[in-house]
Amino acid sequence: MAARNSERSFGWVTRALHWATALGVLGMLPLGVYVARMEVGYSNLWLFGLHKSIGVTIFALLAVRIVWHVVSPPPPSLPSDVAWKDQAAKWVHRAFYVLLAVVPLSGWVGSGATGLDVLVFNRITLPPLAPVSEAWETMAFGVHWVATKLLAACAIVHIAGALTRRDGTLARMVKG
Amino acid sequence: MVVFLLCTWDEGSMFYFMRNFFCSVLVWIIVLSAGNAAPLSYTLDKGASRVGFEVSFGPDQITGELPVQSAEITLDFQQVANSSVAVVLDVGNAKANFPFATQALRGPKVLDTTRFPTISFVSTEIKVLPDAPSKARMSGEITIRDTTRPITLGAELFRPADRALGERERLIVQLSGAVSRAAFGATGWSDLVGDTVALDLMLQIDLAE
Numbered sequence: 224m225a226a227r228n229s230e231r232s233f234g235w236v237t238r239a240l241h242w243a244t245a246l247g248v249l250g251m252l253p254l255g256v257y258v259a260r261m262e263v264g265y266s267n268l269w270l271f272g273l274h275k276s277i278g279v280t281i282f283a284l285l286a287v288r289i290v291w292h293v294v295s296p297p298p299p300s301l302p303s304d305v306a307w308k309d310q311a312a313k314w315v316h317r318a319f320y321v322l323l324a325v326v327p328l329s330g331w332v333g334s335g336a337t338g339l340d341v342l343v344f345n346r347i348t349l350p351p352l353a354p355v356s357e358a359w360e361t362m363a364f365g366v367h368w369v370a371t372k373l374l375a376a377c378a379i380v381h382i383a384g385a386l387t388r389r390d391g392t393l394a395r396m397v398k399g
Numbered sequence: 400m401v402v403f404l405l406c407t408w409d410e411g412s413m414f415y416f417m418r419n420f421f422c423s424v425l426v427w428i429i430v431l432s433a434g435n436a437a438p439l440s441y442t443l444d445k446g447a448s449r450v451g452f453e454v455s456f457g458p459d460q461i462t463g464e465l466p467v468q469s470a471e472i473t474l475d476f477q478q479v480a481n482s483s484v485a486v487v488l489d490v491g492n493a494k495a496n497f498p499f500a501t502q503a504l505r506g507p508k509v510l511d512t513t514r515f516p517t518i519s520f521v522s523t524e525i526k527v528l529p530d531a532p533s534k535a536r537m538s539g540e541i542t543i544r545d546t547t548r549p550i551t552l553g554a555e556l557f558r559p560a561d562r563a564l565g566e567r568e569r570l571i572v573q574l575s576g577a578v579s580r581a582a583f584g585a586t587g588w589s590d591l592v593g594d595t596v597a598l599d600l601m602l603q604i605d606l607a608e
Contacts, residue, residue, distance in 0.1 A: 263591045264457035268499075338506035339499055355507055 224399065227295040232399045237297055240288045241396060244323065247281040252375050275334065276343040282327035285320070301390045312384055315377050322374040328352070329370060333363030438475040438482065439567065441604035443467060450488055450600045454580075455593030456500075463495035463504065468517060472572060472604050474556075482525050484537065484572065486600065488518040508587025509580070515544045525554065537574060543583040552576035552600075559603075567606060574600040 227234045233241075251274070258274050261267055300316075303309055334341045335351025336359035342348050353359040385393045450465040468489040475481035491512040495501045505512045522539040535554040540547050557571040558564070577597045580586055 262457045264459045265497075266458075268497075337503075338508060339502050357508070 228292075228297045231298050232395050233297060234295060235399065236291055236295070237288070238396060238399060240284055240291065244281060244284045244288070247277055247284070248323075248374065248378060251277050251281065252371065252378070255371060272342060272345055275330065275341060276345075278327040278330050279343045279349070281323060282331075285323045289320075298395075301388075301392050303388065303390065308384070311380065315380050315384070318373065318377050319381070322370050322377060325370045326367060326374055329363045329367040333360050333367055336360035336363055438473045440607040441472040441474065441570070442607050443470040443472070444603040444605060447603035448601060450486075450598065452599070453597045454595070456591065461495055461497075461500050461592065463493060463500065465490055465493045465518065467600075467602065470602055470604070472602065474567075474570075476567070479525055479527055479535065482522075484520070484522040484525075484539070484574070484602075486520045486574075486602065488520075489516070490518050491516045503588055503592075506587065509585045511544055511585075518543050520550070520552075541578060543578065544585055546583045548578075548582050550576055550578065552598075569603070569605050572600070572602040572604060574598075574602070 225232075225234045226236050228237050254270070254274055254277070258270050261270070263271075300309070300312055303312075331341055331349065332352045335349075336353045336356050338355040340348045341351065353363065385396070445467055448467045448470070450467055451462065452465060453460050453462045455461075465488040468487040470487070471483075471485040473481075473483045490510045491505065493501070493504050493510065493512070495504050503509055507513070510518075518541065520539055520541045522537050524538040526536050526538075528534045528536060537552045537554040539550055539552070541550045552574040553576065555573040557573065558566060559569055559571060562569055575598065577595050580589070580592075580594050580596060
């Protein structure tokens with residue numbers, strides 16, 4: 224099982240990064256909605272830390288993925304018979320890269336702007352990315368809200384495309 | 400002549416555990432002679448004094464302490480109305496019962512301790528309640544975040560357990576009341592934390608020489 228990508232297949236490193244990110248995003252979207260709506264108390268305060276920890280992990284996975292794809296470029300997408308589907312797939316992939324950075328970064332900025340420590344894994348305190356400011360907080364969490372909805376939409380389109388294509392696209396992300 | 404300041408304890412108070420200790424030694428201060436008519440000045444024992452607070456946090460409560468920076472207390476045991484209390488709290492060292500709450504408490508959205516490092520209270524009137532002669536009400540002004548509002552506190556005076564009845568050299572003043580965060584612009588995290596903050600001041604004081 225090759226670690227590096229080839230011209231036609233994904234190596235296990237890329238596949239592992241893909242599925243770890245997918246798991247994180249699919250877990251975080253409902254968790255984020257729940258955290259935003261729950262009545263906060265001592266019993267569930269830890270969910271904020273979990274949300275931040277997973278978000279930072281997804282951001283780290285994105286950084287590793289970008290570096291890895293410079294080291295070992297992924298194979299090109301398999302062409303479908305429908306031009307707009309190819310275009311949609313290309314733009315959804317680009318949007319994923321942008322949103323996987325914007326969502327955690329906006330959460331990080333907003334959390335820092337509240338004046339509270341951004342504590343991940345209950346032991347690492349991240350430096351604030353913005354001054355303590357209500358304006359920064361409102362702006363960052365506004366961006367976070369919009370970006371998470373776009374990320375959810377991209378995930379739906381991405382999953383629908385992967386499940387409906389019959390050209391081996393899903394199989395090579397599973398098996399290489 | 401018997402003069403007193405007395406108020407009830409709040410069952411939910413963070414100082415509830417101290418109740419049993421002090422209730423047994425509730426002070427009824429006995430002034431034996433006209434020579435004791437002048438108001439007496441007291442100095443604060445910072446180490447033995449505590450100011451607790453409590454505020455709702457969803458289904459739970461956030462509790463904590465605000466250190467007392469200074470206090471000027473004068474007690475007139477014959478004319479209670481002549482007594483006065485002025486307290487300054489050091490909110491820069493305020494602590495809540497978990498770290499995020501402490502950060503939030505000191506931060507710009509609540510007490511903003513960098514800009515407003517103290518909370519102060521000055522009494523303006525003390526009245527013994529006519530229908531409840533064991534209780535007193537202390538009106539005054541409290542300043543939080545540079546905003547001053549009127550406040551009324553319940554007041555009670557205790558004698559430490561190891562002191563003889565009638566002794567006035569060392570006393571404990573307990574004041575209790577509540578403030579609205581919104582009234583002082585300390586509105587941070589209002590979606591998570593309640594507006595009404597209960598305050599409970601326990602000031603241990605010594606008769607000035």
